[in-house]
Amino acid sequence: MRDVASRSADPKGSRNGNGAPQLDAVSLAIIEQLQQDGRRPYAAIGKAVGLSEAAVRQRVQKLLDQGVMQIVAVTDPLTVGFRRQAMVGINAEGDLDPVANALTAMPEVEYVVMTAGSFDLLAEVVCEDDDQLLDVINKRIRAIPGVRSTESFVYLKLKKQTYMWGTR
Amino acid sequence: MRDVASRSADPKGSRNGNGAPQLDAVSLAIIEQLQQDGRRPYAAIGKAVGLSEAAVRQRVQKLLDQGVMQIVAVTDPLTVGFRRQAMVGINAEGDLDPVANALTAMPEVEYVVMTAGSFDLLAEVVCEDDDQLLDVINKRIRAIPGVRSTESFVYLKLKKQTYMWGTR
DNA sequence: CGCCAGATCTGCGAAATCCGTGAACTTCGA
């Protein structure tokens, strides 16, 4: 059972240009196992990827410590009481980093990304009701220094949301 | 240690208008625990929310079965080898459902949502390189029947991504 | 080529956790 990668390279150490740890095939296989079930026992994972239980445990711990992955419960926002969501496209002037940081600091903002295109930033907002959504978008986000304009896309229906990167 | 909710109501059964199971305070507290660490032992969770280990186990199993939450490993796409991402705004004619379903069927599309605003749909695309991204956006998405136009926002830098709904 | 240093893997007890089960308890409606 030594199948995934015949004991080749560097499960963690080296980092590519982005500062991101480079993953070998075995770690990738471990991640795939945990993407299917975050609570799968180390022994079962080891059997699947061809490693001992202890080795899997060490690799998982390292991946967590490095921040490569996290094992968490993800929920359907609607079920947990958040009934209004929106994507907000933002245009700003000057350095975008302070603006992005201000967005990041807001707990209602789930997702912030700098983009190329007709928006400088995209931010996903998760709220409990319309009042809160209005407050966040029209008061708090527009009040951030440097923000020139915003455009909102209120979610009508979420059709797909996966966490299966690498499991294709 | 009977703090979160004094043994009140309906851990699952009833469903609100959306068909989503209604959660009580205890289940919410359990979810928060698992959002912090998806592998936290049931006994530790029970101590935190005021329930026995077995009760926590059964509630977690039920939440998973109902699809209210899933416990999974989430990764940084860059680390796992996906170096190009984009949000794609889409305008279409006629019924949006077939278009959304076509997007959902594409493995490179991570996220599909129907929106109100100047786009009918938003789709997040995760690719390994520019070639694949171009192929997905300009060939596959634009080829979907009903799609009238698209606008792409290539990700330059991901600033925030959390999974802490309900943990505020 | 040989050796060292660092990192990774394995094997193995001990402790903790997971899991199924049956009984007690609560709620709700007949």
Add this chain to the structure above:
DNA sequence: TCGAAGTTCACGGATTTCGCAGATCTGGCG
């Protein structure tokens, strides 16, 4: 009041996790 359904608790055995020491592998250097 009684019964059905749903939840919780207690408990014992199987499984898993955890920490550690020794074996193995990799890469650099004289």
